[in-house]
Structures are given as C-alpha cells and as structure tokens.
Amino acid sequence: MADETLAPVPTILDTFIELLPEIGKAAGETGLMMLICLTAAVIVGGALGILVFLTSPGQVLGRYRRFNLVANGFINVFRSFPFIILLVAVSPFTRHIVGTSIGPLAASVPLSLAAIFYFARIIEQTLRDVPRGVIEAAEAMGASPLQIVTQVLLVEARSGLILAVTITAVSFLSYSAVAGVVGGGGIGDLAIRYGYYRFQTDVMLITIVLLVVLVQGIQFFGQWLARRVDKR
Structure with a gap:
C-alpha cells in the first residue's frame, strides 16, 4: 500500500499572512470612511445638535420654536432608517455626488448622513x-449665545463630548462594515468576499478579531481622554 502524503492544513496565521495586503487595503478603506463620516458628524452634526439644544424650550434661543421642531423632525426621520436601507435609498444622491455607488467614497455619503443626525442627537442630550444654573449665570452676565456655547457649554460638557465622539466612532465602525455588503469596501467587504462567498471561516474570524481590536482601542482611548479632561 503506497504511502499517502497529507497536504499541510493552513493555519489562521498562514491565512493572515497571505491576505495581509488585502487586509491592509481594507483597513485603509475603513479608515477613510471613518475619517469622512466622523468629520461630517463633528462639524455638521455637532452644530446641529447645539442649535437643537439652544432652541429647545427654556434655553437661550427658545423663541425659535419652529426651527427646533423641523430639526428634531429631520433627526428623528433619519435615525429611524435602518442603515442598510438608507444605504440603498440614497444611492442616486451618492452617484450624483461622487459619480458611483460603490467603493469607500460612495459608502462615505450615507455613512456621513447617518452620522450627522446620530451625533446631533447625542450632542443635544450631552x-x-x-447645569441650568451655569447657563443662567452666563446669561445674567450678558454673554451672547456664541459665548455661552464656546465658554460655557463646550467647556462644561467637554468630557461628555469626547465620549459622544467615541460612541459615534464605535457605532459607525460597525456601520462601515455593513457597507461592505453592497460593495462599499473596507473590512466588511473583505469579510463578505472571502468569509461568506468563499466559505473561508478563518478569514471571517480574522476580520471579527480585527474589528474587536479596533473597537476596544477606540473605546479605551476615548474613555482615557474623557477622564483626563474631566475636572469635576
């Protein structure tokens, strides 16, 4: 009976090394999507959240009740969309903006839209x-709405604002993975192409571990920074 030579079984480490270029490219695409959507969230969503807070009843700009109602309506509508549905629904707008509906830049459009309204609500709640007394004291001293925002609200809530950015980053890291389902690129796309379509469980496991490490890193850094700036 002839000797049979068994082929070596590839380990997860072997698969990781083999796919290292693909993993690096996917991580870069995920980083690009996160950079774009978080920038939009902080700038546009942050401003929207501050305005919604200031125009709420009893606040500095409470007389602008109509703006508050409209802004709250938009925030509630966009936050009620499951992200995968929003991804498909805004695809014509995405094609108009970036010229395509696939790839990391295209995925950044619905990610940014969702992040803006998500972050706005978190900022409002933060x-x-x-304390209302701190705001009233600033008003009594004649501070303008802009001064109240820059010298009172953003200073007093700085720890909470950092945690708000952290929560948004963690949430939209998972959303960016969902974008891979429709060709958005990134780590999610890698998991779908190799782990799902090719039934390579080891690749799926690698992407899961990579996402867990990224989430833990973001969460740890955000909480550490929030503790550093919290002077209470």
Missing part, C-alpha cells in the same frame, strides 16, 4: 447635562 448638553442637557450642563
């Missing part, structure tokens, strides 16, 4: 933790 600012509500600022």
